[in-house]
Amino acid sequence: MGNGSRDLPTYVALPDPVGLPWTGKAAWTNGFLPALQSSRVDLVSAMSDVSPRGTARGRLRAGLVVAQVAVSLLLLVGSGLVSRSLEAAPGRAGVAWGTPDAIKRDVVNARRTADIVIVALHAGFEYTAEPNSIQRDLAHAAIDAGAALVLGAHPHVMQGLEFYKGALIAYSLGNFIFDLDDADLAQYGLPSVLTLILRVRLEGGAVSGIEIYPAIINRTDFRPEPVSGVAARPVYDRLYRLTDALNRPAR
Numbered sequence: 001m002g003n004g005s006r007d008l009p010t011y012v013a014l015p016d017p018v019g020l021p022w023t024g025k026a027a028w029t030n031g032f033l034p035a036l037q038s039s040r041v042d043l044v045s046a047m048s049d050v051s052p053r054g055t056a057r058g059r060l061r062a063g064l065v066v067a068q069v070a071v072s073l074l075l076l077v078g079s080g081l082v083s084r085s086l087e088a089a090p091g092r093a094g095v096a097w098g099t100p101d102a103i104k105r106d107v108v109n110a111r112r113t114a115d116i117v118i119v120a121l122h123a124g125f126e127y128t129a130e131p132n133s134i135q136r137d138l139a140h141a142a143i144d145a146g147a148a149l150v151l152g153a154h155p156h157v158m159q160g161l162e163f164y165k166g167a168l169i170a171y172s173l174g175n176f177i178f179d180l181d182d183a184d185l186a187q188y189g190l191p192s193v194l195t196l197i198l199r200v201r202l203e204g205g206a207v208s209g210i211e212i213y214p215a216i217i218n219r220t221d222f223r224p225e226p227v228s229g230v231a232a233r234p235v236y237d238r239l240y241r242l243t244d245a246l247n248r249p250a251r
Contacts, residue, residue, distance in 0.1 A: 174195040
């Protein structure tokens, strides 16, 4: 990619379909959870892993303590207004509300006991190609405080990757296993079915490489199916275009 953005690594496709089972209402107990567990996907339980704000719990991974900090900021679609009705409060369950100051505090606290801090950021407008200024401010605050990686969600379509101060921000990887509704299928070009698996290599507390595994969600059973060759071009084209735009040098 040109315009000063960092080159993405060589892309490879998974050799076989993922084949995660989808069993309707019983998906979690009969198929989805066992499939994730058998694939060695790390699951975080809200019952066992939630700690008081600012005391992120680290997990030992390959000899490193990895802390996961999750925050959310809900925007009323189309209005630009921020809704804090789901914010956690004393005696009331809810989301860990994301502000730049709160994220910096949580990341700094996590860094005291962790070798690597990864921030999960739930923010943004649905079906938008570019992250808005709030998403970028929150993600940059996390990196500025010492996080190595920010993984975003909520827009329901892929957004670009930003390489910021040697760290990686994935603002949105799109849908994955998702029952597409009329709003998803009404999007021109069906960006809501384009998705990917992002594999990030972390060394010395920093991102040292990434791999992209493109996939397209089957509109019949809602499962992501790995693609390669011509079939993968829509995923790559969107990712290149949006990533390039995020990493152009300021004029």
